[in-house]
Structures are given as structure tokens and as C-alpha cells.
Amino acid sequence: MSITLQEVMQARSRISSYIRHTPLEYTKTLSQLYNADIYLKLENLQVTGSFKPRGSLNKLLTLDQTQQTRGVIAPSAGNHGIGLAYASSKLGIPAYVYLPEDTDRGKIKTLNQYGVSIKFFDSIESARQAAIKDAEEEGYIFLSAYNDRSVIAANGTIALEILEDLSDVDTVIVCVGGGGLASGIGTVLKAVNPSIEVWGVQTANSPTLAVWFKQRKVTPVDLKPSIAEGLSGPIDPDTMTFPIIQKCVDRILTVTDAEIIDAMKAMINEHRYIVEPSGAAGIAALQRYSDELRDRKIVITVTGRNISWNRLQNLLSNPSIEHRYGQR
Template sequence: MKPFSITLQDIIQAQKRIQPYIHHTPLEYSERFTQLYKSDIFLKLESLQVTGSFKARGSLNKLLTLNETERQLGVIAPSAGNHGIGLAYAARKLNVPAHVYLPKDADQSKIRALSNYGAQLSFFETIEDARIAAINTAHETGKTFLSAYNDPAIISAGGTVALEIIQDLADVDVVITCLGGGGLTAGICIALKSINPKIEVWAVEPKNSPSIATWHSEGKVSEVNLKSSIAEGLSGPIDPNTITFPIIHQYIDRILTVTEEEIVNAMKSMLDSQYIIEPSGVAGIATLSQCGDELKGRKVAIVVTGRNISWSRFLSIVNENRHNQ
């Protein structure tokens, strides 16, 4: 399937398919951010989605499109946490065996959630080691390998977030989302640009891991110097053959990067608003400190993608940042 053959109709069908299993998450008007940045800021709280992140959308859509033989064989996926949790939830709902390959330093709260949903777990040195092992096992066993982003079903499901935003705020001017492998961003781009090309889509990556930002700037896939980031769900190597990149490269209006300190400050800001959000979930919020002036007078929806972080890790990140200042 060519990446550009993913259509608005595919996204609408995905929404109908997964609707019985997910929440239409709130698009909450933020008085605090609106006053700070002199624009109408709305928070698309995918942190309140089932499993605590948007990821369940993609896994449900993928599993619901498998045939009976594929479901019986089961699915396998590498994950830093949220993709695996979404898959484990979908697999339990649909009675499909699921095996998740994790890095050994995965957040303990995510490991507990995976165990509670009944997924089989295996651990590896790094997320890249987990990815390679999962691909090899899928080839050997016939299980379906489920990428967190490089799959038309995942991209289509990502676009359902945009459909909900449009349903709740038809005159939105800018949608800002977090960018890792690009499944969510690519889906949002296709949905919004198909409905109204004037709606701007901005995506945000960690400065420590700016793969798609670099590729977009250079107009091609290239070598990128990657560093670790507290936003592990948005960092690390990306499949150079991913179908998300050409979609994003064609449709995105801006890609921004945020520092580790900006991510931590955004976590603190969300805590002030009574939300505990993981580092990967606040990238869109983090970018406000650098581009807030450009948003003045506009209606802005920011996708807050996930909340799955242990309290001990949350405190550790915030306290370490405070000591480094």
C-alpha cells in the first residue's frame, strides 16, 4: 500500500471500527494557558483515553482488521510502554494472544499495566534490540508484527484524534501534536488537510532525538545523531523506510524541537493544572514557551498524548531538573 492511499474515508472507517472500545476524549479549554499565551488553548486529553494514552486506538484498529487465523496466531510488538499497553488492552478485549518486547529500563508503572492486561513480556537491553527481536520472532512464528507507527491501520487510527477535535472545535486554527515515529502525526495530517487544508498542523520532537525534524529539513531520510531523552516514547531510532515520513513531509506545517528542560517545565505546568503527564505526553505543551507569541489570537488544540508514568519516576525527573538549575 502506498502511503498516500490512506484516505479520510479510511480514518472515518477506523473511527467507526474502534468506537465501541475507546473514549471520545475531552477537548478541555485551558484558562491558564489561554491567559499565558493570549490565544484560545484547548487540550485534547488523550491522557484520559483507555490505557492512559492514544495508543489503544491504533492497536484496536489493527487487530479488528486481522482475519481469524491471524488473530489465533497472535500479535507481537516492541514498545517503550504505551504502544504495548494499548496492544495488551486491545488483545484482551478481542481475545488475541499478545507478546510485548520491552527495554529493560521500561517504566515500572507501564510494566505493571502490561502484566495486568495479561500480555506476555520479554525484556531486552534497548528498545532497538527489542524491535529487531520482535521482527525476527514474528517471521519465525507467523505472529503479526505490530509497529507503533509504520502501518496504515495505525496511521488511520491516529487520524481519529483529529476527527474528534474537528467535531468539538470546527473552527480550530492550529493543532499541535507530539512526534515520535509519526503514526499519530501522519494520521492527523491526512484527516485535517482533507477536511480543511487551512488548519495548520505542528509537530514536536525532543531536541535530543530530532529524526523526522532533520529528515523534513533535508527533504530525505538521513543519519541523525540521537541522544537519550526523558521522553522515551518520542525518541530513539526510526525505521528509515517508514511510510509516515513522506506523509508528514508533504502535509506538515511546522516541526519544532524541545529541550529536556522545556519538557520538564511542561510536566510541572500540567501538574499545576491537576494533570500528571508523562514526558512524551507534554511535548506540545513544551513548545508553547518558544512559539506562544505566534499563536496569539488563534484557536489552538494541543494533543496531550499520555499519562503513564510512575510517581517515583515523575518526582525523580522533576527533582533532578531542579537540582541541575
């Protein structure tokens, strides 16, 4: 079940010509504010504006010719679909993305630029069920955003880059939705240096893996809407990410929507980066858990920037107006 370091190295070899080695930027402002050495892993500067193309590229590049000809299908409320669209356009593989009707207009515009086939549904769960059904009936490859070995291994390439740029890091903070990113990054860090701590961050409104991690078992979780759609919504109880996270993640924290919005504002005001809600969760964790992070050398994953201008303005001016579930 576990992902190996060799799988991550192989993923890097496959995808390196299609993606960027994103910057690891030291932030003097946050370091002074929280009495730690803090670096930002800027996956918001990755192609398509998030880390997601890594996993899609690795998956598509491992398919055989017959599978590639049939195509790949995925439900998404944003970045997962955009990552698949980018990968499919680069490799000439048909892709089908199923979206909820309330998907951010900016993300829909980006998807259309890649020329993928798009269908809309009344909810992300309806989109997921339809994608599963069509994959079975049409022979498409169904691509989960997190419950897939190829995706997790590709996400681990982010950790390889972190270690190359900051070999003495002692804490890495990772946004957590379905756990694919934390599983990949944690696998690499613990294999190379088990003393590096990996902290996951979920939304307080959708804390599935935080609850499972604390209880050490899959258990029902009360989910509420969150502005961070990429970190929200139900998770497959059989996901392979949970046992991996139990082995390679030290803590899973939660942050509120209000804290996420404060983090988005800080990224604009202090660093001039637009970051979507899901991408700002790691920054949001700094304030709540600052006492425990003092004197550490920290890397925070900033996972995405894909948010429309209208939605950004609405959230920053009135954060209570929008809440919805999403898909990683």
C-alpha cells in the same frame, strides 16, 4: 502510500465501542498567558492512559481469523505495548510485548494486569530485532507503533473528534515520535480544511523527523538520550509516515528536556493532570514558540499519563538523573 479519509472513518466505526471520545478542554490559564485560545485534547484520559489503543484496536480488528489465532507481537518501552495489551484482552487475541529492561515499572505493572506475554531485553533495539525475528519464525503479526496503515488511520480519529468539538480550530500541535500520530491527524485536518496548520513537536535530543522534514529527505541524524522515551530513538528510514508528513504537516519544532519538565510541572500545578514526558511536548512548545502562536485558536494533543510515581518525583526534583531511549 497516503491514508484516505475513508480509511479513518472506517477505523472510527471499528474502534468506537472500545475507546473514549476524549475531552477537548479549554485552558483559561494558558490562553491568557500566551494570548491565544488554547484547548487541550486530553488523550491522557483515554483508556490505558494514552492514545495508543486506537491504533492497536484498528489493526487487530482488520486481521483475519488465522492471523488473530497466531497473535500479534510488538517491541515497546511503554504505551504502544499497553495499547496492544488492552486491545488483545478485549478481542481475545494473543499478544507478545518485548521490552527493554529499564522500562518504567509502572508501565510493566499495567502490562501485567492485561495478562500479555512479556520478555525483557537489554535495549529497545534488541527488543525490536527479537520481535521481528520471532514474528518471522512463529507467524506472529508484527505491529509497528507508527509504520502501519491501520495505526495511522486510527490515529486520525483524534482529528475527527477535534473537528466535531472545535470546527474553527486553526492550529493543531502534535507530539512526534515516529510520526504515526501526526500523519493520521494531519491527513484528516488537511482533507477537511487545508488552511488548518499542523505543527509537530519532537525532542531536541532526538529530532529525526524534524531534520528530515527540513532537509526534505532521509538523512543521518545524531541522536542523544531524552527523558521523552516515546518520542526518542531511531526511526525506520523506509517508514510510510515521512512522505505523509511532508504533505500534511506544516512545521516540525523541537523542545528540550528541560522545557518538557517545565510543561509537566505546569500541567500538575495549573490543571491537576499528571502527564508523562512524551505527552507534554506539545505544552512545552507553547513557551518557546509563543510569539508565533499569538491570537490563534490552538489545540494541543496531550498524549499520555503513564509514568510511575517514583519516576515522576525523580524527574521533577532532579531532571538530569535519567536519560534513555525508547520506542513509540
